[in-house]
Amino acid sequence: xxxxxxxxxxxxxxxxxxxxxxxxxxxxxxxxxxxxxxxxxxxxxxxxxxxxxxxxxxxxxxxxxxxxxxxxxxxxxxxxxxxxxxxxxxxxxxxxxxxxxxxxxxxxxxxxxxxxxxxxxxxxxxxxxxxxxxxxxxxxxxxxxxxxxxxxxxxxxxxxxxxxxxxxxxxxxxxxxxxxxxxxxxxxxxxxxxxxxxxxxxxxxxxxxxxxxxxxxxxxxxxxxxxxxxxxxxxxxxxxxxxxxxxxxxxxxxxxxxxxxxxxxxxxxxxxxxxxxxxxxxxxxxxxxxxxxxxxxxxxxxxxxxxxxxxxxxxxxxxxxxxxxxxxxxxxxxxxxxxxxxxxxxxxxxxxxxxxxxxxxxxxxxxxxxxxxxxxxxxxxxxxxxxxxxxxx
Numbered sequence: 562x563x564x565x566x567x568x569x570x571x572x573x574x575x576x577x578x579x580x581x582x583x584x585x586x587x588x589x590x591x592x593x594x595x596x597x598x599x600x601x602x603x604x605x606x607x608x609x610x611x612x613x614x615x616x617x618x619x620x621x622x623x624x625x626x627x628x629x630x631x632x633x634x635x636x637x638x639x640x641x642x643x644x645x646x647x648x649x650x651x652x653x654x655x656x657x658x659x660x661x662x663x664x665x666x667x668x669x670x671x672x673x674x675x676x677x678x679x680x681x682x683x684x685x686x687x688x689x690x691x692x693x694x695x696x697x698x699x700x701x702x703x704x705x706x707x708x709x710x711x712x713x714x715x716x717x718x719x720x721x722x723x724x725x726x727x728x729x730x731x732x733x734x735x736x737x738x739x740x741x742x743x744x745x746x747x748x749x750x751x752x753x754x755x756x757x758x759x760x761x762x763x764x765x766x767x768x769x770x771x772x773x774x775x776x777x778x779x780x781x782x783x784x785x786x787x788x789x790x791x792x793x794x795x796x797x798x799x800x801x802x803x804x805x806x807x808x809x810x811x812x813x814x815x816x817x818x819x820x821x822x823x824x825x826x827x828x829x830x831x832x833x834x835x836x837x838x839x840x841x842x843x844x845x846x847x848x849x850x851x852x853x854x855x856x857x858x859x860x861x862x863x864x865x866x867x868x869x870x871x872x873x874x875x876x877x878x879x880x881x882x883x884x885x886x887x888x889x890x891x892x893x894x895x896x897x898x899x900x901x902x903x904x905x906x907x908x909x910x911x912x913x914x915x916x917x918x919x920x921x922x923x924x925x926x927x928x929x930x931x932x933x934x935x936x937x938x939x940x941x942x943x944x945x946x947x948x949x950x951x952x953x954x
Contacts (some may be wrong), residue, residue: 577676651792806833
């Protein structure tokens with residue numbers, strides 16, 4: 562049965578319109594900025610390491626340029642940096658992908674007649690170009706406002722107030738969805754309700770001004786603001802566009818079996834850094850193919866595991882089968898088909914383990930449903946077993 566999640570979601574406040582940020586909220590712009598900055602800084606003998614990302618996320622282009630020049634002590638002015646960097650960035654705009662849940666959200670709101678505006682610190686021509694690579698998006702918004710169309714960009718409330726004006730609604734009836742601190746500050750200064758979806762990891766504790774902080778757009782519950790609820794959750798799971806990942810099983814942190822009693826088959830993240838930046842941390846599930854063995858149900862976590870505070874984002878699949886020996890070095894392929902919940906911290910090891918077993922129960926049951934079961938025959942998995950079979954013949 563398809564329906565909204567059976568979780569109590571008390572209404573926070575009634576709103577009638579939604580104003581969305583673009584970069585980092587709907588589009589994975591941060592990854593493109595990172596890729597272009599890496600190439601750009603090499604010319605100056607510098608290496609982008611991401612530590613200064615918090616100084617540019619959500620800022621106006623001039624502010625972001627100044628932050629990079631200052632942080633890396635570049636022998637140029639912010640204006641010279643922007644003049645050189647902007648064309649490089651613009652040439653790659655077609656590579657920006659929608660963040661998971663973005664299409665689902667805007668199509669849901671538009672389908673229910675909820676007026677939407679797009680308000681971004683980016684100049685209007687850049688917004689138009691980004692929208693042109695996402696077919697049909699522009700037509701879904703009743704208003705689009707760029708940072709060059711108001712006196713001051715975020716954290717000033719000007720962009721959001723102008724958005725409300727163009728929607729012909731009161732600011733107090735608007736819900737803002739933002740990924741950056743400047744954006745959250747701007748939304749509250751405009752007198753609006755604000756949901757924060759932090760685009761940088763391990764930063765949620767900084768968003769105290771927001772009315773709600775969520776891990777990703779997958780976790781948005783519109784009914785909390787008297788908006789129409791999503792109706793695509795199925796037995797505590799959310800179907801997603803399937804994606805594939807694979808490689809040899811490697812040694813992880815060594816705590817799956819020893820500490821948790823839950824043996825995970827870990828994959829290297831080295832070849833999947835872009836994919837990991839795209840997908841939010843959380844608990845997912847699907848099917849796993851192991852060379853020479855077969856295809857099994859699996860549930861997995863992506864993220865930093867707050868309880869253990871991992872230093873890097875990891876992929877930790879748990880194959881729901883009892884193996885007599887370990888899988889180290891064996892080829893593992895995953896087809897990820899659904900989402901269960903966001904990553905969370907736990908007060909005790911016991912509560913963490915209990916939640917992991919609950920995730921297992923949900924995944925095992927859901928994978929019996931036709932909408933998920935059909936992916937057991939995914940060519941990505943079957944080709945692994947066919948290749949293995951041929952090598953043994």
